[in-house]
Amino acid sequence: MSASTKDGDNDISSRAVSHLDLDAPDKTYLDSNELIINMGPQHPATHGVLRVILKLDGEKVLGTECVIGYLHRGVEKIAENRTYTMFNPYVDRMDYVAAVSNGLGYCEAVEKLMNVEAPARAKYIRVILTELNRIASHQLWLGTHALDIGAMTPLFYTFRDREEILKIFERYCGARLTTHAFRIGGCQYETYAGFEKDVKNFLTFVAPKIDEYEALLTTNRIWLERTKNVGVISAADAIALGVTGPVLRASGVRWDLRKAQPYAAYSDFDFEIPIGEKGDTYDRYLVRMAEMRQSLRIIEQAVNGIPEGPIMGKVPKVIKPPVGEIYHSIEAPKGELGYFIVSDGSTQPYRIRVRPPSFVNLQALDIMVRGLLVADVIAVIGTLDIVLGEVDR
Amino acid sequence: MPNFIMSYLGSTLTPGEAGNQFWALVYVLVIFAGVSVAVIAMNWIERKALAHFQIRLGPMRVGPHGLLQPFADALKLMLKEDIIPSEADQFVFWVAPLIGLLAAFTVYTVIPFGPSQAVSDMNIGILFMLGVSSLGVLGIVVAGWASNSNYPLIGALRSSAQMVSYEVAMGLAVVSAILMTSLNSTGTGTLSMIGIVQAQQQQGVWFIFKFFPLGFIAFAIFAIAMVAETNRAPFDMAEAESELTAGYHTEYSGFRWSLFMLSEYAAMIAVSSIAVTLWLGGWMRPFPNLLHAPAWEFVFSLFPALTFGGLAAIAFIGTVRMPSHSFFKIQRIGLAVFGALLGLVALLLLLIAIAGHSADETLASRFKESIGHVYWFVLKVAVFMYLFIWYRATWPRYRFDQLMKIGWKVMLPISLGVLMITAIVGVIFS
Numbered sequence: 001m002s003a004s005t006k007d008g009d010n011d012i013s014s015r016a017v018s019h020l021d022l023d024a025p026d027k028t029y030l031d032s033n034e035l036i037i038n039m040g041p042q043h044p045a046t047h048g049v050l051r052v053i054l055k056l057d058g059e060k061v062l063g064t065e066c067v068i069g070y071l072h073r074g075v076e077k078i079a080e081n082r083t084y085t086m087f088n089p090y091v092d093r094m095d096y097v098a099a100v101s102n103g104l105g106y107c108e109a110v111e112k113l114m115n116v117e118a119p120a121r122a123k124y125i126r127v128i129l130t131e132l133n134r135i136a137s138h139q140l141w142l143g144t145h146a147l148d149i150g151a152m153t154p155l156f157y158t159f160r161d162r163e164e165i166l167k168i169f170e171r172y173c174g175a176r177l178t179t180h181a182f183r184i185g186g187c188q189y190e191t192y193a194g195f196e197k198d199v200k201n202f203l204t205f206v207a208p209k210i211d212e213y214e215a216l217l218t219t220n221r222i223w224l225e226r227t228k229n230v231g232v233i234s235a236a237d238a239i240a241l242g243v244t245g246p247v248l249r250a251s252g253v254r255w256d257l258r259k260a261q262p263y264a265a266y267s268d269f270d271f272e273i274p275i276g277e278k279g280d281t282y283d284r285y286l287v288r289m290a291e292m293r294q295s296l297r298i299i300e301q302a303v304n305g306i307p308e309g310p311i312m313g314k315v316p317k318v319i320k321p322p323v324g325e326i327y328h329s330i331e332a333p334k335g336e337l338g339y340f341i342v343s344d345g346s347t348q349p350y351r352i353r354v355r356p357p358s359f360v361n362l363q364a365l366d367i368m369v370r371g372l373l374v375a376d377v378i379a380v381i382g383t384l385d386i387v388l389g390e391v392d393r
Numbered sequence: 394m395p396n397f398i399m400s401y402l403g404s405t406l407t408p409g410e411a412g413n414q415f416w417a418l419v420y421v422l423v424i425f426a427g428v429s430v431a432v433i434a435m436n437w438i439e440r441k442a443l444a445h446f447q448i449r450l451g452p453m454r455v456g457p458h459g460l461l462q463p464f465a466d467a468l469k470l471m472l473k474e475d476i477i478p479s480e481a482d483q484f485v486f487w488v489a490p491l492i493g494l495l496a497a498f499t500v501y502t503v504i505p506f507g508p509s510q511a512v513s514d515m516n517i518g519i520l521f522m523l524g525v526s527s528l529g530v531l532g533i534v535v536a537g538w539a540s541n542s543n544y545p546l547i548g549a550l551r552s553s554a555q556m557v558s559y560e561v562a563m564g565l566a567v568v569s570a571i572l573m574t575s576l577n578s579t580g581t582g583t584l585s586m587i588g589i590v591q592a593q594q595q596q597g598v599w600f601i602f603k604f605f606p607l608g609f610i611a612f613a614i615f616a617i618a619m620v621a622e623t624n625r626a627p628f629d630m631a632e633a634e635s636e637l638t639a640g641y642h643t644e645y646s647g648f649r650w651s652l653f654m655l656s657e658y659a660a661m662i663a664v665s666s667i668a669v670t671l672w673l674g675g676w677m678r679p680f681p682n683l684l685h686a687p688a689w690e691f692v693f694s695l696f697p698a699l700t701f702g703g704l705a706a707i708a709f710i711g712t713v714r715m716p717s718h719s720f721f722k723i724q725r726i727g728l729a730v731f732g733a734l735l736g737l738v739a740l741l742l743l744l745i746a747i748a749g750h751s752a753d754e755t756l757a758s759r760f761k762e763s764i765g766h767v768y769w770f771v772l773k774v775a776v777f778m779y780l781f782i783w784y785r786a787t788w789p790r791y792r793f794d795q796l797m798k799i800g801w802k803v804m805l806p807i808s809l810g811v812l813m814i815t816a817i818v819g820v821i822f823s
Contacts (some may be wrong), residue, residue: 010565037543059547059793149625156447163413222627222789374547375792377634 034040034062037374041070045148045378048388052365052377055381058372062082064366068359071392079352083321084110084184088347089118092178094356095390097140099134100169101332107182109265109328109339111313113321114184122186122311127302128199129172129181130264131295135206136165137333137385138288138295142213145285145382147227154216161209164202171198180258185315199303203296217285219327227282231368231380234279242360245335249386250287251279256333269301281383288385320347334358354393358386407587409502409513420512424470424501432658436463439782446786457728458711473647478540481644485539486674490652493532497659504666504674505587507626507676507766518586519567522667523560526622529660530556533624533631533641536653541642550641551629551793555621558800563618565808569815570671573600573608576819590675597682601672603823607815612672614808616777619664621796623657624783630793665777673773676766687750694761695744697768701739708732 007322035058040051049070055062075094079087091106092099104126111280119128139162143155151230166176171192173181181187217223233243237249256273258266273289276283303310320349323345335357368384369377408416437452437460444451452459475488503518506509515521530552537549556768574592575582583589593599601612621628632640642653669675678693710731715721742764747762 035543036545037549045636058550082715146789150629151788152443153447153786154451155707160448215786222791225795226789226792237572266396373792375630375790 010314018200024152033373040050041067047386048382050362050381050386050388050391053376054374055102056374057220057374061369061372061374064377066364066365067387068224068362068363068391072090073393074108076354076393077348079283082347083347084349086323088170089178089180091354092180093389094354094393095137095332095337095358095387096138096177097387098133098333100129100181101137101330103180103182103339105328105330105337105339107184108330109326109341110184110319110321112202113324113326113341113343114315114319114320114330116185116313118186118264118313119310120265120307122182122313123304124292124302125187125311126182126189127269128299128306129169129179131299132165132168132199132202134333135292136162136390138292139165141288141333141382141385143283145379145385146217146223148382149223149380151217151220151223154213156211157213164205168195168198168202183312184204184319186310186312188312190311191286196303196306199299201302204301207293207296209365210289214289218289219283224232224282226375226379227285227383228280230281230376231383232278232280233364233368237367238279238364241364243335243364244360245331245333245337245357246284246287246291247361247364247386249273250276250283252277257329257336263328266298268305269298271297278372281379284383289356299360313375318347319347329355334387334390335361339350340342347352356390356393358384359389359393362386362391395542400685407505407509407511407514407693409515410577416511420510421502424500424504424512428498428501428659428662429655431662432655433463433467434661435658435778436466436654438778439486439785442779442782443786445615446468446621446783457478457715457724457731460727460731467651470651471648475591475648475776476644476646478542478644480541482539482541483533486644487649489532489536489539490649490656492534492535493529493656494652494659496525496532497656497663498661500660500666503586504663505590505675506770507589507763508591510676510763510766511587512586514587516588517584519571519584519589522586522663523564523567525665526558527560527583529656530622532653532656536645537641538568539629540641544639545641545643548637548643550643552624554793554797555624555630555800557627558620558797559621559804562614562800562804562808563622565805565812566615566618567667568673569607569611569808569812570600572815572819573603576822581614586670586675590670590677593674594677594681599672599674600678604815604818608672608813608820609806610811611815612668614804614811615668616780618800619668620781620784621800623660623664623781625657625661625709625781627788627791628796629785629790630796646727661778661781662774665781668777669770671775675773676770678765678769691746693748694750694765695743695766698739698746700768700772701742705732705735705739708735 002269035054035055035056037056038051039054042044051067052071053067054066073093073244075090078090082090088106091102094102107118113226141159143158146152146154158296160209169179169181170176172195173179173189182190194234194317201249233241233247233251235248235253238248238251239253243251244255254275258271259273271294274287274294276287321341321343323343325340325342327338327340331337336355337357338355340351340353341349341352362385365377365380365384369379372380406419408414414741416480440462441459442453451463455462455465477483490678500522502517503515503521505514533552534549537545537547538815540546570589571582573582573596574589577592577595596603598609598665602608615660618628624631630640637643642650645653674681678690684693708728711726712725712732715725715728745757745761745764749758
């Protein structure tokens with residue numbers, strides 16, 4: 001454990017430990033033995049194959065260590081042996097609940113590297129699908145998070161409504177989850193007949209459903225007790241740890257890449273960035289609920305203002321970016337999703353490095369749960385909204 | 394017929410009081426079978442109701458509307474390999490589920506399904522019940538300890554902490570109901586389960602409405618504590634599947650695991666029975682004193698037949714609404730047969746009600762009365778069982794320290810206060 005001094009208290013490096021020393025004795029209640037528990041990789045609530053080693057005093061968490069890599073597929077290495085076009089579907093397999101966002105980030109990064117731009121219509125289609133995906137991702141988060149905390153029912157409500165989004169994806173590109181919706185330079189598919197109607201129907205369908213989720217949880221006393229003041233992370237700590245997305249915004253930092261450095265067509269739309277105050281689990285819940293509503297606003301504006309025109313920019317048949325490197329990041333549902341691409345001028349990237357929001361946000365787990373109880377560890381893992389496919393890549 | 398069988402039939406006492414071992418044994422067997430069937434039915438109802446809360450269908454494949462699912466599950470569990478972890482304490486691991494089961498089923502000896510429909514009427518009935526039903530937690534603690542595994546151990550510790558926090562408030566709530574039994578001309582109260590219901594009859598009010606809202610608060614405290622006592626959502630921390638994988642029974646499988654489930658459901662029915670007996674008038678039908686004209690008697694005696702008739706009607710509607718595809722032919726027939734059986738029971742109950750109405754002090758009238766008592770008791774308990782499912786579908790799970798906080802800091806003071814105010818009010822009004 002870290003021996004924190006008085007001024008070291010404000011310094012994240014002294015408190016954030018990457019390795020849990022299992023043998024170091026801790027001061028426990030009644031000088032009893034510490035309990036070491038392996039939570040995962042097979043555990044119902046670690047959202048996949050995360051393994052958290054918990055050091056417990058009774059039920060109180062003394063320290064944690066995340067062990068990852070159970071879902072490692074070497075996505076970044078695969079990229080070096082594929083052409084830019086061939087690698088495009090692979091990015092969908094990272095954050096598989098927000099595949100559209102992954103594709104958007106990758107396509108835009110390569111476009112930026114090649115110095116081409118997608119046409120306006122393609123950008124609007126991208127925004128609509130990406131925001132739909134953000135809602136889907138948040139719905140899945142809400143369902144599983146509530147299930148972790150013990151509320152079974154919201155899961156089924158959110159999955160029912162997420163289905164409508166997946167149907168739109170399916171009609172648009174044939175796939176539901178790993179959509180591969182975008183191409184470098186624009187979109188491959190024109191919107192299908194009735195796309196706009198479907199999206200508008202979805203908007204009117206889902207708005208009351210979000211109220212329904214909130215009716216079950218927002219003012220529920222047990223929900224409040226389980227989430228308020230649980231897993232608090234201050235704005236300074238969050239920034240120091242590189243935490244992004246709703247987790248950062250819930251701590252009161254108004255940072256959203258859609259506003260800060262607008263990409264796609266986001267500068268055309270009017271929307272707000274919901275932020276929280278305390279940075280506890282409840283704030284993160286509220287922020288994500290508000291984000292769903294903001295996404296609805298964006299989709300509504302986009303679908304009403306969608307321009308006519310081509311959907312594919314002027315990209316050559318063989319994608320061969322000039323020698324150079326680029327970092328491009330977008331606001332994925334879970335935070336800043338960045339792609340760092342090094343090109344050696346060939347058809348294959350020399351190196352691709354992904355900055356996955358889940359992986360970075362997961363680093364905050366230890367700081368957030370120390371001193372809490374086992375039940376809170378589950379709540380915090382849920383509220384961080386990690387996807388192990390993205391953590392391990 | 395031997396004398397010891399026939400002589401009891403005219404008695405208005407429970408077999409235990411009458412000292413008739415034969416009928417006591419019969420009652421024990423009937424109750425054991427009845428509770429087991431109720432657990433099986435409850436299993437199906439819970440899965441179905443929970444599914445409908447959650448916009449699912451629930452079991453639909455084994456039998457029409459999954460009616461045979463519990464039997465299939467029971468069969469599967471019995472056929473499964475019986476695993477005892479090598480690191481576990483073999484004997485304790487073996488005996489733990491039995492402790493829970495024993496505690497859950499022993500309670501039924503004093504539950505009064507009617508004025509004479511109980512195995513025995515102990516004069517310390519309620520004490521016996523509270524004492525034995527709290528033993529159930531011993532099974533959980535021992536199971537968690539014997540598994541020699543971390544998650545079960547945490548589950549077991551949570552369970553014991555939970556019991557300690559809730560038993561006190563629960564006991565005090567019960568005491569305030571017992572105080573109410575002494576508000577009669579003689580001023581003597583009773584701990585007998587049958588006596589408590591009879592006291593409610595004499596005073597002409599269910600204790601839930603007595604000294605409103607005092608009785609109601611005590612009832613509410615008991616209703617919360619009994620959920621905690623049976624480790625059900627939102628107090629299911631001992632098994633909290635998202636936290637402790639399966640809690641105290643993580644290492645259990647097959648038949649032993651099913652014994653835990655059996656005792657959990659049996660305990661749910663048992664504590665609901667206590668609540669019904671203490672506050673909701675036990676076996677009494679609504680308004681027994683107000684609407685006691687023979688016509689009303691007859692109307693109320695039709696309820697069992699109507700209930701079964703309604704269930705039969707639901708089954709028949711389900712039959713009609715099934716898709717006409719030949720795939721569903723067997724299912725349709727099965728459901729129709731099930732509906733017909735329910736209808737037959739309804740018809741039988743109707744005949745008994747009519748026969749019992751026209752004749753006085755015959756076997757039929759006594760039979761009709763017994764059916765009425767059991768029916769109203771079971772109906773009230775069923776309401777609680779539905780509430781258990783409803784809670785589970787609606788609420789997140791409490792955290793273990795929050796649960797203790799509520800137990801000690803909220804419920805205990807309230808129940809103490811209610812007890813004292815009930816005593817004062819009782820003295821003033823009697």
